[in-house]
Amino acid sequence: MRLATWNINSLSVRLPQVLGWLAAQSAADVPIDVLALQELKMTDDKFPVDAFAAAGYSAQWFGQKTYNGVALLSRTPATDVVKNIPGFDDDMARVIAGTVAGVRVIGAYFPNGQEPGSDKFEYKMEWLKGLRQWVKAELVEHPKLVLMGDYNITFDELDMWDPVGLQDTIHCTEEERYHLRALIALGLHDSFRLFPQPPKSFSWWDYREFGFKRNRGLRIDHILISSALKPLAQACVVDKLPRKNERPSDHAPVVLTLAA
């Protein structure tokens, strides 16, 4: 089973790339079973459900105008679908969860936070608290759980192109990392670090100043897996290829391979 997360920064713009990437994986005999998308930036009526169906994917989606928006694509339909964090009042479409082949999959677009001390940062902290409470309960009901998406948080300096210059800046603050570690403390594992990785592995690169070409990036897209799934993990990689496309997203997909 292969699961992936990708912030595509507008599904209208990136639909051909998403379809092309899924087709390429299938052609290489490593089809993606579940794909979580973030930043659809479209209302629900615009979601290209037919295009995904033609590509062999069932879809669940939760959009809004201009910003945010998340979707879950899967080769077998997801059940028990939940949109946003139950019990956490939120104007923004950031979370979609479903059960696929016995695995509880949560796709999430974590708040950016803009700047430590800002209102958006406070919202990010509250959102992280709400998410953790809910995930804790989900884990009780679903021991096989995957929490993946654009976390907008780095774990440590390995996830930063400039650990010194970016110290305590957004995505790299102690407060944000506290919440990320608190998710880990629920019994989740950073699947990427279960395996040897190339140095300076990132999942996002700034569009400006040739960020990708100079590998000035951050690893902020993560796939966390529960302890019940950990023994099944076989690989986790960032696929940098789509970042080399014409008009790429600023994020690259992260792909997890689980045994059967």
Place this chain on the structure above:
DNA sequence: ATGCCTCAGCTCCTGAGA
């Protein structure tokens, strides 16, 4: 540089992203 790209939209500038 409160910039640098990219995207959406009450679209030819602005807000937001990270």
